[in-house]
Amino acid sequence: MIKAGIIGATGYAGAELVRILWGHKDVEIKWLGSRSYIDQKYASVYQNMFELIEGECLDDNIGELVKQADVVFTATPQGFLASVMKEEYLKQAKFIDLSADYRLKDKNIYEQWYNIKHQSPQFIKDAVYGLCEINREQVKQADLVANPGCYTTCSILTAYPLIKEGLIDADTLIVDAKSGTSGAGRGAKVNNLYCEVNENMKAYGIASHRHTPEIEEQLGYAAGRKITVSFTPHLVPMNRGILATEYASLIKNPDGSYPDAAKIRSVYEKYYGGEKFIRLLEQGVFPETKWVEGSNYVDINFKIDERTGRIIMLGALDNLVKGAAGQAVQNMNLMFGLAESEGLELVPVFP
Amino acid sequence: MIKAGIIGATGYAGAELVRILWGHKDVEIKWLGSRSYIDQKYASVYQNMFELIEGECLDDNIGELVKQADVVFTATPQGFLASVMKEEYLKQAKFIDLSADYRLKDKNIYEQWYNIKHQSPQFIKDAVYGLCEINREQVKQADLVANPGCYTTCSILTAYPLIKEGLIDADTLIVDAKSGTSGAGRGAKVNNLYCEVNENMKAYGIASHRHTPEIEEQLGYAAGRKITVSFTPHLVPMNRGILATEYASLIKNPDGSYPDAAKIRSVYEKYYGGEKFIRLLEQGVFPETKWVEGSNYVDINFKIDERTGRIIMLGALDNLVKGAAGQAVQNMNLMFGLAESEGLELVPVFP
Amino acid sequence: MIKAGIIGATGYAGAELVRILWGHKDVEIKWLGSRSYIDQKYASVYQNMFELIEGECLDDNIGELVKQADVVFTATPQGFLASVMKEEYLKQAKFIDLSADYRLKDKNIYEQWYNIKHQSPQFIKDAVYGLCEINREQVKQADLVANPGCYTTCSILTAYPLIKEGLIDADTLIVDAKSGTSGAGRGAKVNNLYCEVNENMKAYGIASHRHTPEIEEQLGYAAGRKITVSFTPHLVPMNRGILATEYASLIKNPDGSYPDAAKIRSVYEKYYGGEKFIRLLEQGVFPETKWVEGSNYVDINFKIDERTGRIIMLGALDNLVKGAAGQAVQNMNLMFGLAESEGLELVPVFP
């Protein structure tokens, strides 16, 4: 059994980790860290776990935790892990960080977008960006995985093959993303009250959301050069789910025609045909967040618009699963040599 | 492997059966019956099952189905199974009927409340009412199980121990129940449109809902006499979940005092202490539908109100799981001698 | 023009007062009190009022306010008005208090249920309970109106005529009420976050909610004696609306029969036939909260259940309008001799 510790176990992403790890046959949860609920029964904070989880919430004693755990998940605010990480901890346990601390290779970009001084930039270099379908081999070797953001996972995977194969002009990429409210966390803020979110739709973080540089960096690797992307997140009155609608100009064939649907599809197939957790939908069927809810799937499809010369790509995932806890477990499975889908055979719940 | 056939596989309860049976290690789904979608891919009707279920929807050929299946689930409109059932089918396969056809022992009451003539009353006698926690031993022996209604499962289990032990006056029982909209089915009706249900709350079937005689019959067995119950269902703008708020007058102790909370709790413990799928919540914690969503649990608790001499009992379950498909699988497990919780280790999803 | 001041203008009830008074042709809003947002533009707190309300939020300087205003609305936490009220203020302005401070005639009951010491019990006696349809004449003379609670308005009006006329046994009255989330206020609490309320249904304040004694007192007046009532509120995932489902035993006619629907209806007509804001629905049509949303209406109907000897009464209103701000304005109209419906010709919005 792999012994797992979670810091930040009472946030929504942390709670989803608990739910998934509870059902993972090779994992035992040893540490439920939650500074806000120390000594309270975990199941009193998340009553759904009543009679399933007996333990109490513990403080964030990472030094002690690494002694007890083989793997540490940090579902914590930005800056936390960077501020406490030490070389010795990485020798004692593997780390999967759900925050952004080690996602960006350029510390200056991190500091600029997050407005935090990075406390341990020395670990950035060896941290692996844990987008399993793209960095699988590196993840297997990693001691520290930077688990991608929810929006970024969806945004990157939806466009990646077409950028990698040079079918679209990466600099024309516009990502209009819509997220359920669990993405905003469990903090008690007026903006996230039921009556403020319900029956409402809004954009936020316009041209300034912190997932932007993460998308740009990763898709830049695919493009083979630095790119900029327009990214606009929106808050949707639903609990879970992200839908990314992405627009880009198609690069014409040498004969001046646009690549056709068969060509585009073949490229998606090339990259994702063997991927269990990416479902390329049938022609004319477009992703809906409800069809992936509760599961680790990303559903993807596209539509060519010859009138405008653009392609519209769409991707959907559950922000708490493939967008956070599910992908973290997928990374753990890779790091520990388990079957990649172990504990993740979650059937989407409908309705 | 148990071979299972489902008639009515494209309703919400049928789809939930598919979801649960897909994850059941001892079951193979052999037949996805759906008159409305014959020859269409099941996954095109329920896109969440894309790449999980390959088959197509089949017609309701029950004669053929019983040859291929060990167990037949009927998630069909009232009257369907009664109209096609034959003695020989029961020799070929076990039946679990999610409709009301064999729930009521008195055919006249069935005909009166459902306004349908019962086509095969001869099977009523041997049908077992599949409320597992109460009729476990009979279910094990049954060839035909009448799977209880969603409201009835919740309503009965919430009050059962107190009636059985004579702590409340059964004739004062009032059940005010609230259900998510999946209980109304997937039929295309104006009343169930998003804009009609959303931001709305209403009662329906007032003093006339067809689950009433089912509650009365079963709780009547517990009371040892015929009883009448006030039952009012309500439609709630949410997908899943039933909450039953039940009121009854406490029967005083010989010394004129009311039974106290410890006494009441001990009675619940007596009946449910060993039940995996019934969670008696801690004192002061009351059921919320969200805490059981997606799972087979019933959460129960109570509050004594000495001012009025009443007790308020509360129960919550997921209408599609413990209220339909989950309980059907629980019944199947009992009928086939499997562990009762096989395939039902579903952790409630939150949020 | 009547000059109005609002203390607590940035809570949901306060904001609804602003919305309604803005459209009231005889009223000018002179004071938008909000301790939390002092000096901020009101429209920056409630962006819906952008370009409609120019003013800024002011502190709770009641001494100054009574000099500027003819009427003061207090949409404040329990205990606030009682703690600041002075005899002289009542000489300078009329008061309509949306809190519970002067609703209960027995100060001990107030202190027991609210767990607050009443700071100015001397004003209780002359305060008028502002349930307009019942206390219209007293309201017209009042200087201080205790505006009823949202649940209480709905609960009382739904049962009042039948209790008043002795058709039901008041001590058997059970009120099972369901409310939208705006009733919980705009405070930043985890329990009221979108993800906690959405897709969830729960009871709260079971056998202990503070609107209970208010219902008991007022219906006690109708019954002509002290009564106790079972009252259970529930939180519904919607913004606005209260639905009360009320159960009571019918009192038989001298000949042993139950009063029939025509009789019951005639009694409702007797009390409400001339009431603009109470709509007794046609036979077989039952209240839904959506049909009154945004308006000052209370929709009411009933169903006799001869099987159990009970009647089920149902009432629906918008908790922020007839349950709070609308009724407050209705009281103001009465107090100032205006047409009772002035500013309240609000058509329910659907969908």
Next chain:
Amino acid sequence: MIKAGIIGATGYAGAELVRILWGHKDVEIKWLGSRSYIDQKYASVYQNMFELIEGECLDDNIGELVKQADVVFTATPQGFLASVMKEEYLKQAKFIDLSADYRLKDKNIYEQWYNIKHQSPQFIKDAVYGLCEINREQVKQADLVANPGCYTTCSILTAYPLIKEGLIDADTLIVDAKSGTSGAGRGAKVNNLYCEVNENMKAYGIASHRHTPEIEEQLGYAAGRKITVSFTPHLVPMNRGILATEYASLIKNPDGSYPDAAKIRSVYEKYYGGEKFIRLLEQGVFPETKWVEGSNYVDINFKIDERTGRIIMLGALDNLVKGAAGQAVQNMNLMFGLAESEGLELVPVFP
């Protein structure tokens, strides 16, 4: 009093017309047409209008209707009005058509996108596109107004000034729009059931939605040339509201710099500064659908993104008010020489 007739009075847009016209002091509703509900009381179809509207639904007898009415609103399926319109009707009454029949000047484009043969193209030329803020003077003279689509009103108004003034490259315009479900109408379709829409987010009509040519035509007039636009609508789990997020490349100043926020704002002010129903929000405040719900407002703002050289423009409106019935009444006011905002002083409802 202006006598108004409505054909299609029981759809959501028709019902909103009824709600608004009911409160319009210069209008009397003479005809509630609804083929599906002939002879039924209107208030039994829309129970919110109980005791407000007494009449019954009538058949679509347009010949009779024009004799009784001064203005006819058609909230009907595409093709209806075109199939019945006659020259003589236009002499008897003014027409405001909420369908698309006369919106597009090029009949071929209509026939191609709507897949209907246009039955009366001779009326297209004189029909005025009723986007009041842009075509005010023509509307005043019109006998037949083509009331704009919900998406189109929002999409056009949000970008119009910047295209008109040549600040953005019209061919780079991408409109990602999100709509509440009332836009899908009241037809009984599985796709619009509560359980299918709730907790779900999806795009539809990708690169093929019929509002696309309408946006292109109108913004083409502003650009002074034919343009193509990418338009993607999405269905949001809420009743009302449209949010349009629009992306375009800024056209650089002669010195190579981008136009700054002050410049952009001044252009919006130039066109909308005097418009009552367009609210240009303060810097940094972005539109949310909830802030305009129930009202005739369009809220607009923008953000310059120098990194990508794009501007993000956002607009929000209530699809049933400014996106349909409200704008229709605004057009009527103009056509009859009334104050433009008569009957439209609707304060947005929050929450």
